[in-house]
Amino acid sequence: MCFHWFKFNLDWSYTRKILTMKIGLDIMGGDYAPKAIVLGAIAAHQSLNSNEHIVLIGDTQQIKPLLLEQGFNPDHFEYHHTDEVIGMGEHPTKAILQKPNSSIAIGFQLLKEGKIDSFASAGNSGAMLVGAVFSVKPIAGISRPCLCTIVPKLKGGTGLLLDVGANADCKPDNLLEFGVLGSLYAEHIMQIENPKVALMNIGEEDEKGNMITLASHRLMKQTKLFNFVGNVEGRDLFNDKADVIVCDGFTGNVMLKLAESFYVLTIKKGLKDEFFDRFNYENYGGSPVLGVNAPVLIGHGISSPLAIKNMIFQSRDMINTRLVNKIQAAFQ
Amino acid sequence: MCFHWFKFNLDWSYTRKILTMKIGLDIMGGDYAPKAIVLGAIAAHQSLNSNEHIVLIGDTQQIKPLLLEQGFNPDHFEYHHTDEVIGMGEHPTKAILQKPNSSIAIGFQLLKEGKIDSFASAGNSGAMLVGAVFSVKPIAGISRPCLCTIVPKLKGGTGLLLDVGANADCKPDNLLEFGVLGSLYAEHIMQIENPKVALMNIGEEDEKGNMITLASHRLMKQTKLFNFVGNVEGRDLFNDKADVIVCDGFTGNVMLKLAESFYVLTIKKGLKDEFFDRFNYENYGGSPVLGVNAPVLIGHGISSPLAIKNMIFQSRDMINTRLVNKIQAAFQ
CATH class of the missing domain: 3.40.718.10 (Isopropylmalate Dehydrogenase)
Structure with missing residues (x-):
């Protein structure tokens, strides 16, 4: 690069x-x-x-x-x-x-x-x-193009989750690339200035994670290619800790489908809420291949x-x- | 065995x-x-x-x-x-x-x-x-004890998700063991007869998945240790396709925290519903180490x-x- x-x-x-x-x-x-x-x-x-x-x-x-x-x-x-x-x-x-x-x-x-x-x-x-x-x-x-999804944020606006399924197996280098791709999409298409990029992980601390996320975290911490803000967890998808959340395509796909199932559930149950309305994929269009x-x-x-x-x-x-x-x- | x-x-x-x-x-x-x-x-x-x-x-x-x-x-x-x-x-x-x-x-x-x-x-x-x-x-x-969480099912009753964080990196053998452990817990503690055990994956078809789930699927399909019903996806956590859902501890932990964040959201937003009430971890107690x-x-x-x-x-x-x-x- x-x-x-x-x-x-x-x-x-x-x-x-x-x-x-x-x-x-x-x-x-x-x-x-x-x-x-x-x-x-x-x-x-x-x-x-x-x-x-x-x-x-x-x-x-x-x-x-x-x-x-x-x-x-x-x-x-x-x-x-x-x-x-x-x-x-x-x-x-x-x-x-x-x-x-x-x-x-x-x-x-x-x-x-x-x-x-x-x-x-x-x-x-x-x-x-x-x-x-x-x-x-x-x-x-x-080396590995990826698939993003746009995520509504609780306090308004949207974020980006990637990869959500193009690459079931990833290496740390791939996750680093996803960070660059996501950051550029957030900056230019979503018009977020200096987007906060985070790594999806199982703990906030630097030393938490599996082999892939541990190695990816080290790479991301050193990079000047984007504004890395550290690890986030499953519970942080909709809050403002990060604008762009990076994960392998397996994790992202499971998360996307789980989140969608909640949205479908709120619809089925007639639970009306402004946030859940913003969940509607129709408002965003499609998933960009980056x-x-x-x-x-x-x-x-x-x-x-x-x-x-x-x-x-x-x-x-x-x-x-x-x-x-x-x-x-x-x-x- | x-x-x-x-x-x-x-x-x-x-x-x-x-x-x-x-x-x-x-x-x-x-x-x-x-x-x-x-x-x-x-x-x-x-x-x-x-x-x-x-x-x-x-x-x-x-x-x-x-x-x-x-x-x-x-x-x-x-x-x-x-x-x-x-x-x-x-x-x-x-x-x-x-x-x-x-x-x-x-x-x-x-x-x-x-x-x-x-x-x-x-x-x-x-x-x-x-x-x-x-x-x-x-x-x-x-080889690898694991941590389970109890999951409410939409049509009533509960299911089990494991591992939810004890093992961030898993091999197919580990996932097979989790299947046995989860099946026995579901049978004896949750009193589910012949529990349906599924593998969390990114597609229902046998040939979908990452390297770990592809190999795990093959092992599980051959096993007589539990009643394997195939792959499920993120959207299937709360439906009746499976009683026990097996995944590595990274995926399970991310799913658990994402699901919890939805529950917290419905509470914050005052969205009352019988299903979301059953989400309350208080009703189940703790997470068994199996x-x-x-x-x-x-x-x-x-x-x-x-x-x-x-x-x-x-x-x-x-x-x-x-x-x-x-x-x-x-x-x-």
Whole structure:
């Protein structure tokens, strides 16, 4: 991660105004596809600038009646027709290889060729991860791209938890990278100044933890790559001790699903509360894949139109802030 | 884990009536000690049989006025005076070695000598674990004793999660052992017939997981030691997919603290609900240490009199059911 003169070229690029952006969206992904996806795209379109275009990828025949029904001028969108779909239960790598004409495979092909500037799907999340790594590749210097989730904070605002499932087994170096990625996302997309980055652990003291977290803590304590504030525990996910919480993908995935089950519980039990309302994933959009050479977002399988709309806004923000360039520069 | 003739000797011992039991209790452990501990002991005493005695271990001078104030006949308890205390923040191993006259060290000494039949404390949990392993030792055949927590189930009843912090790093063999320990606890103490044992993982499918859970799953699938029902995910902690959920101590500790933070949140927000009420750790008592040669229980640092009372009942049940003998037999 050394900085050399080439960084200045990249820095120049940050200042270049984005003239036209193309936000790629898989219309076949998700339990309520294509309807929820198209409705989300229509909703998002109302708030986008004239230079911000949505590119719908999938079976365009299926959505024609939908657009008609909504009285929406189809010319507002661009289209890439594909007639294959990767199912939610399919094996990610096999599916990507065996279905080159699927909406996910085509989406990544377009992203790789620069025909779209971001790609988002609420479909098979494994295939989305594999597709991202196979097509646009990990950023040089990053060994393991990861998946984040946005977490509501009790006192308002949001935080970030990563990795939440891309890497079930991690090494301390990976966790250090996640810290850099999370810090940059929090700074540029969530607009948190000097984000506090913490390590998820089983005690606050430096000497607590398992082999991975003990070694990661030592690395993080020495780093100047982000503002490390030490260990946090399971109980600290929603408080203000940290803006960005780093963990391996196993721990993060278990935590995410446990937290989601509480949210579902409060809904089922009719317990209304402002905090629990903010738990609703729909308000945030999707989970960013960080560490690859283009903006990629994975939506929840049960994505509603609102979730899709917000995932489109996330895509736009990732393009507008040139987050990927900033990550590339940090890892040079 | 082979069964030989000696098992029959042990089996005979199961049928022996327990004439007198001595339930050891550290009166110095916990944030509200000694008051909350003594009040809990007084409350428990009302429901114990005449052969079930509570042995209070700690600074007996401190509790004399308390017993007087409560109008409680001090002869109902037995006492072991100690004048040292292990603080909540002390290093477990150092504290146990450097304070041989502390209530925790003396408690384990009495347990080892058979002068008490169980030992419980809401004090320094690390010192309790170290004390258990140093004094009464792990049961032959068990490499890593572990710590459980009782979990309320949405449809009523309770389940068990283990390990929740004794072993931050685990091998597949350890997780298999936890499955046996949890299954026996659920069967004999929670009276669940043929308990369903599951592995905490990041996907339901057999091939999902990290290196540890993948290997553990294979071991568990082959075992006849318990009723393995496969993988569960973070969202399944409170549903009926499993009675006993096995994980490494890092994952379990993070889950436990995350779940506790939700409970605290519902209390703070005044969200009343029958399920969240059952979350209250006070209703269950303490966390059993499983895999050592005597019943040991660790209470929550903030244990109230109700929690202490229930921890005393848990101790009694572990003695009465001869759970330790049953575990010893299973690992022979």
